[in-house]
Amino acid sequence: MLIRKASAFAVAAILAGGIVGAFAQDAFTPPATPEEAVAMRQALMKEDGGIMRTLGNLSGAEAVAALTTVRDNYSHIPALFPEGSIVGSSKALPAIWENWEAFTAIVDTGVAAAEAGIAAAEAGDAAGYGAAVKTIMGTCGQCHQQFRS
Numbered sequence: 669m670l671i672r673k674a675s676a677f678a679v680a681a682i683l684a685g686g687i688v689g690a691f692a693q694d695a696f697t698p699p700a701t702p703e704e705a706v707a708m709r710q711a712l713m714k715e716d717g718g719i720m721r722t723l724g725n726l727s728g729a730e731a732v733a734a735l736t737t738v739r740d741n742y743s744h745i746p747a748l749f750p751e752g753s754i755v756g757s758s759k760a761l762p763a764i765w766e767n768w769e770a771f772t773a774i775v776d777t778g779v780a781a782a783e784a785g786i787a788a789a790e791a792g793d794a795a796g797y798g799a800a801v802k803t804i805m806g807t808c809g810q811c812h813q814q815f816r817s
Contacts, residue, residue, distance in 0.1 A: 746771075760816065774814075
């Protein structure tokens with residue numbers, strides 16, 4: 669039930685931003701403008717934030733679905749940070765492009781952790797799932813500390 673509420677909120681936010689389906693794995697379309705990049709990444713981060721708040725209460729198929737969304741969203745992050753996309757309400761720092769390898773390494777760690785969490789949830793491995801969630805949360809903090817104002 670919690671994931672449905674978080675997902676409904678995220679869908680409403682995406683609809684309000686006019687970027688329906690932008691993050692679906694099969695339907696992802698990279699942003700056309702810096703302004704669109706900012707709007708898309710902010711919607712993605714809000715969606716992931718909502719999901720992250722529910723992960724501790726999920727198991728089984730709900731956990732798999734939630735982490736699948738997080739994994740897919742993480743995989744789109746580099747495309748949502750084209751150079752020159754510090755516009756409008758962006759809180760991105762130039763350090764992203766100055767340290768692109770470090771930035772994408774954090775993203776890759778998040779993708780790998782989400783995949784591990786999916787496998788753990790499918791196997792009923794609560795400890796493995798918890799460790800994966802902890803790693804993902806760590807990547808959020810790590811990225812925001814280094815690359816966000």
